[in-house]
Amino acid sequence: xxxxxxxxxxxxxxxxxxxxxxxxxxxxxxxxxxxxxxxxxxxxxxxxxxxxxxxxxxxxxxxxxxxxxxxxxxxxxxxxxxxxxxxxxxxxxxxxxxxxxxxxxxxxxxxxxxxxxxxxxxxxxxxxxxxxxxxxxxxxxxxxxxxxxxxxxxxxxxxxxxxxxxxxxxxxxxxxxxxxxxxxxxx
Amino acid sequence: xxxxxxxxxxxxxxxxxxxxxxxxxxxxxxxxxxxxxxxxxxxxxxxxxxxxxxxxxxxxxxxxxxxxxxxxxxxxxxxxxxxxxxxxxxxxxxxxxxxxxxxxxxxxxxxxxxxxxxxxxxxxxxxxxxxxxxxxxxxxxxxxxxxxxxxxxxxxxxxxxxxxxxxxxxxxxxxxxxxxxxxxxxxxxxxxxxxxxxxxxxxxxxxxxxxxxxxxxxxxxxxxxxxxxxxxxxxxxxxxxxxxxxxxxxxxxxxxxxxxxxxxxxxxxxxxxxxxxxxxxxxxxxxxxxxxxxxxxxxxxxxxxxxxxxxxxxxxxxxxxxxxxxxxxxxxxxxxxxxxxxxxxxxxxxxxxxxxxxxxxxxxxxxxxxxxxxxxxxxxxxxxxxxxxxxxxxxxxxxxxxxxxxxxxxxxx
Amino acid sequence: xxxxxxxxxxxxxxxxxxxxxxxxxxxxxxxxxxxxxxxxxxxxxxxxxxxxxxxxxxxxxxxxxxxxxxxxxxxxxxxxxxxxxxxxxxxxxxxxxxxxxxxxxxxxxxxxxxxxxxxxxxxxxxxxxxxxxxxxxxxxxxxxxxxxxxxxxxxxxxxxxxxxxxxxxxxxxxxxxxxxxxxxxxxxxxxxxxxxxxxxxxxxxxxxxxxxxxxxxxxxxxxxxxxxxxxxxxxxxxxxxxxxxxxxxxxxxxxxxxxxxxxxxxxxxxxxxxxxxxxxxxxxxxxxxxxxxxxxxxxxxxxxxxxxxxxxxxxxxxxxxxxxxxxxxxxxxxxxxxxxxxxxxxxxxxxxxxxxxxxxxxxxxxxxxxxxxxxxxxxxxxxxx
Numbered sequence: 001x002x003x004x005x006x007x008x009x010x011x012x013x014x015x016x017x018x019x020x021x022x023x024x025x026x027x028x029x030x031x032x033x034x035x036x037x038x039x040x041x042x043x044x045x046x047x048x049x050x051x052x053x054x055x056x057x058x059x060x061x062x063x064x065x066x067x068x069x070x071x072x073x074x075x076x077x078x079x080x081x082x083x084x085x086x087x088x089x090x091x092x093x094x095x096x097x098x099x100x101x102x103x104x105x106x107x108x109x110x111x112x113x114x115x116x117x118x119x120x121x122x123x124x125x126x127x128x129x130x131x132x133x134x135x136x137x138x139x140x141x142x143x144x145x146x147x148x149x150x151x152x153x154x155x156x157x158x159x160x161x162x163x164x165x166x167x168x169x170x171x172x173x174x175x176x177x178x179x180x181x182x183x184x185x186x187x
Numbered sequence: 188x189x190x191x192x193x194x195x196x197x198x199x200x201x202x203x204x205x206x207x208x209x210x211x212x213x214x215x216x217x218x219x220x221x222x223x224x225x226x227x228x229x230x231x232x233x234x235x236x237x238x239x240x241x242x243x244x245x246x247x248x249x250x251x252x253x254x255x256x257x258x259x260x261x262x263x264x265x266x267x268x269x270x271x272x273x274x275x276x277x278x279x280x281x282x283x284x285x286x287x288x289x290x291x292x293x294x295x296x297x298x299x300x301x302x303x304x305x306x307x308x309x310x311x312x313x314x315x316x317x318x319x320x321x322x323x324x325x326x327x328x329x330x331x332x333x334x335x336x337x338x339x340x341x342x343x344x345x346x347x348x349x350x351x352x353x354x355x356x357x358x359x360x361x362x363x364x365x366x367x368x369x370x371x372x373x374x375x376x377x378x379x380x381x382x383x384x385x386x387x388x389x390x391x392x393x394x395x396x397x398x399x400x401x402x403x404x405x406x407x408x409x410x411x412x413x414x415x416x417x418x419x420x421x422x423x424x425x426x427x428x429x430x431x432x433x434x435x436x437x438x439x440x441x442x443x444x445x446x447x448x449x450x451x452x453x454x455x456x457x458x459x460x461x462x463x464x465x466x467x468x469x470x471x472x473x474x475x476x477x478x479x480x481x482x483x484x485x486x487x488x489x490x491x492x493x494x495x496x497x498x499x500x501x502x503x504x505x506x507x508x509x510x511x512x513x514x515x516x517x518x519x520x521x522x523x524x525x526x527x528x529x530x531x532x533x534x535x536x537x538x539x540x541x542x543x544x545x546x547x548x549x550x551x552x553x554x555x556x557x558x559x560x561x562x563x564x565x566x567x568x569x570x571x572x573x574x575x576x577x578x579x580x581x582x583x584x585x586x587x588x589x590x591x592x593x594x595x596x597x598x599x600x
Numbered sequence: 601x602x603x604x605x606x607x608x609x610x611x612x613x614x615x616x617x618x619x620x621x622x623x624x625x626x627x628x629x630x631x632x633x634x635x636x637x638x639x640x641x642x643x644x645x646x647x648x649x650x651x652x653x654x655x656x657x658x659x660x661x662x663x664x665x666x667x668x669x670x671x672x673x674x675x676x677x678x679x680x681x682x683x684x685x686x687x688x689x690x691x692x693x694x695x696x697x698x699x700x701x702x703x704x705x706x707x708x709x710x711x712x713x714x715x716x717x718x719x720x721x722x723x724x725x726x727x728x729x730x731x732x733x734x735x736x737x738x739x740x741x742x743x744x745x746x747x748x749x750x751x752x753x754x755x756x757x758x759x760x761x762x763x764x765x766x767x768x769x770x771x772x773x774x775x776x777x778x779x780x781x782x783x784x785x786x787x788x789x790x791x792x793x794x795x796x797x798x799x800x801x802x803x804x805x806x807x808x809x810x811x812x813x814x815x816x817x818x819x820x821x822x823x824x825x826x827x828x829x830x831x832x833x834x835x836x837x838x839x840x841x842x843x844x845x846x847x848x849x850x851x852x853x854x855x856x857x858x859x860x861x862x863x864x865x866x867x868x869x870x871x872x873x874x875x876x877x878x879x880x881x882x883x884x885x886x887x888x889x890x891x892x893x894x895x896x897x898x899x900x901x902x903x904x905x906x907x908x909x910x911x912x913x914x915x916x917x918x919x920x921x922x923x924x925x926x927x928x929x930x931x932x933x934x935x936x937x938x939x940x941x942x943x944x945x946x947x948x949x950x951x952x953x954x955x956x957x958x959x960x961x962x963x964x965x966x967x968x969x970x971x972x973x974x975x976x977x978x979x980x981x982x983x984x985x
Contacts, residue, residue: 003583006803013800014277014528021276032744033281046758073908075669108672108764278740374620451806459628459731460967530806531733533967534642591808598856599838
């Protein structure tokens with residue numbers, strides 16, 4: 001082997017890539033850049049970014065019951081929940097405050113897993129950059145609320161499965177209530 | 188008229204006839220070939236009617252200077268774009284494509300960015316020298332444009348020691364780099380300066396020695412005469428087609444790459460090792476000046492390599508200046524190609540390459556050139572090839588320590 | 601006269617050493633690693649690594665939260681191969697709580713771990729070449745392939761790098777057949793890429809000049825400094841936890857352990873290339889044998905997915921270790937019967953492999969220090985965990 005042949009060989013490789021970048025597709029050594037704002041990669045269904053709160057039908061009817069489980073399970077502790085109380089001071093099954101600090105959140109998806117009420121899910125929205133450091137990234141309840149239809153749109157498989165589960169659970173509950181009512185009637 | 192432009196007497200046609208020619212056959216090859224000369228003549232012809240003689244001479248000089256002053260930075264700006272594009276393509280990327288069509292305005296965006304950046308001078312720096320270093324590095328880079336023959340009759344100054352001038356002026360870059368590195372008071376800069384001083388001085392020697400055969404054969408130090416000496420075979424009898432010319436060209440090109448601090452010999456600014464070497468502490472326009480000098484150096488050194496070995500502006504069919512730029516950009520492409528492919532060599536290996544390999548090889552090349560000069564055709568081709576192959580073989584044997592080892596890898600089950 | 605020119609004798613010339621502070625902000629210290637280098641000219645006389653600029657209190661945090669909540673934090677140890685980190689941690693906890701992992705989950709785990717190894721090795725070679733001064737070409741070729749694998753990770757686990765995919769007793773999501781098909785395609789095309797990569801690098805004289813006989817790590821020193829991973833194998837020691845422990849289902853696959861000869865940078869580079877070939881073999885077998893259906897999480901652990909706080913392993917201790925791409929990654933967990941681990945410790949391979957840096961660098965040039973550091977393959981997230 002002549003000294004320098006290895007260098008020439010590696011130079012041929014780069015030259016080959018120089019030409020294939022003009023004529024070939026990304027699989028055969030062409031350009032593999034995705035020019036981001038204009039073209040985007042297809043969104044993966046399981047892609048998870050920041051969490052959002054699901055509501056059924058209207059924003060008043062949110063699934064979250066302010067049980068605080070997600071806030072406790074959250075590894076970096078970025079969720080802050082305050083329960084709502086009615087006028088007599090009795091606790092209601094809904095949050096008055098639900099804040100998520102997106103500067104702290106690490107997109108792990110544990111809140112989604114831990115939530116017993118199917119209320120919090122991971123979003124696909126990732127373009128949340130803003131000019132300010134703190135205030136824009138502290139998301140309040142109103143910013144986090146998104147409809148079940150949206151959830152269906154971004155994650156059809158999961159949403160359908162969860163709707164199915166909820167429906168079954170509700171039917172079971174109804175049946176149980178009816179059974180209880182029936183059991184009560186004879187008395 | 189003749190007394191007015193003594194230096195341009197030898198031109199094939201004077202201003203009046205050229206104007207006449209322009210009207211007659213505007214698209215003729217010769218007109219296209221001499222289009223810049225004609226433009227200059229027209230300007231001088233117009234100004235000659237109402238300006239005194241000395242002012243005309245001054246205008247003539249100013250036109251040449253401003254042409255170079257525009258060409259130099261402009262080349263540099265678009266070389267940055269070319270480099271980024273080509274390397275991007277080699278890496279299967281697109282490269283700059285956001286500013287203007289195909290990123291064609293990217294250099295201007297970069298320029299504006301550079302100009303508006305804060306100019307930082309370290310507190311402990313030697314302020315005067317820190318300020319002067321970027322100027323000192325750009326000056327020789329621009330000066331050497333003077334002796335490059337860009338086309339037929341297109342040398343700004345046809346010095347009879349043009350080659351010597353080029354090498355002498357471009358070697359002063361070392362001083363500027365050392366000024367920059369010393370005055371910054373930064374250890375990385377200092378290391379870069381140390382490396383650059385060693386590297387530039389070492390590579391100057393094989394570079395000059397690889398040029399000597401050309402001077403021997405052409406019998407002149409003037410860049411124009413060297414180009415003229417390669418004019419046979421319809422402008423295709425380039426020196427690179429002889430054994431000594433081929434070897435000389437490769438050595439010269441390698442040394443040129445080392446001289447303008449480009450990969451794989453970019454140790455003075457070795458990014459991964461010493462941050463940015465001698466220009467670590469420079470920002471804004473001063474930093475841009477260093478880059479400008481580097482790119483203009485790579486342009487002029489490629490231009491000189493073309494002049495010396497690739498027949499300069501000689502070539503069939505196309506106008507002479509197109510030939511020159513084509514060849515030069517081809518060499519620059521090779522430089523960019525190097526950068527896109529090769530890792531950097533280490534400082535001791537760099538020195539070893541210059542002193543233990545290139546220098547003896549250039550000396551052998553000198554000997555072979557002498558042999559070529561004194562022998563007749565059938566003997567000289569075979570003889571010089573054998574001699575050079577022998578020299579190459581002996582030198583590789585002597586430099587065994589850098590030859591890659593063969594490794595055998597075992598597997599455990 | 602002779603004395604002046606003898607460079608070996610430092611007293612001959614009146615020179616001074618130069619102390620350079622390399623990092624924490626330096627383009628090629630792979631993050632915020634710092635070295636205090638004393639050099640004579642360009643030759644290194646002494647080198648002191650300074651760590652801790654990225655210290656994130658990983659162990660203490662883990663001791664203050666439930667077992668499952670540490671899983672996303674292990675992703676961030678060595679952020680290049682989160683799947684391996686997940687693997688190590690789940691092995692440790694599974695040992696602690698005596699959990700069986702279902703068959704299909706085992707296969708998925710192995711597939712993911714080996715894909716991670718490909719990602720890691722291919723990009724570390726790219727970065728090594730960057731340290732050598734090649735202008736990003738090998739890195740981008742490596743990233744081109746890495747991207748395909750990361751796409752798979754994203755589709756499977758929901759994230760490209762911070763996968764958080766493993767769960768105690770299994771894995772989080774189902775892996776669909778079309779993804780398996782795509783992994784098969786990647787495995788089929790990868791050797792072609794490796795061939796190109798090798799043609800670009802392996803025989804290149806400049807790379808050989810820079811890498812061969814640089815940063816030699818002798819066998820004995822490597823063993824006594826408890827170096828693990830490709831670095832140890834490059835020094836010629838046959839030690840791979842996949843073979844030694846046969847954890848998970850690695851005992852079922854046929855693969856070989858490539859061993860280096862001299863233990864220099866070139867061997868470390870080449871052993872990684874060969875390991876990639878072996879990983880492809882494992883992937884091939886795993887993809888062939890993976891059962892089409894089966895549960896993902898063991899029945900014992902399924903209820904705890906929804907309520908991680910209720911998971912209380914029995915009192916005891918366990919050490920789970922895997923052959924991460926960088927070396928032996930171990931997790932030591934002590935349980936006191938509460939939902940939080942009483943003690944949680946990480947044996948980070950990058951950190952331990954880095955301790956030997958000075959011995960490898962002495963007498964070499966500054967440029968070599970960078971290359972040797974690159975060949976150790978560190979990720980600062982893991983070094984300073």
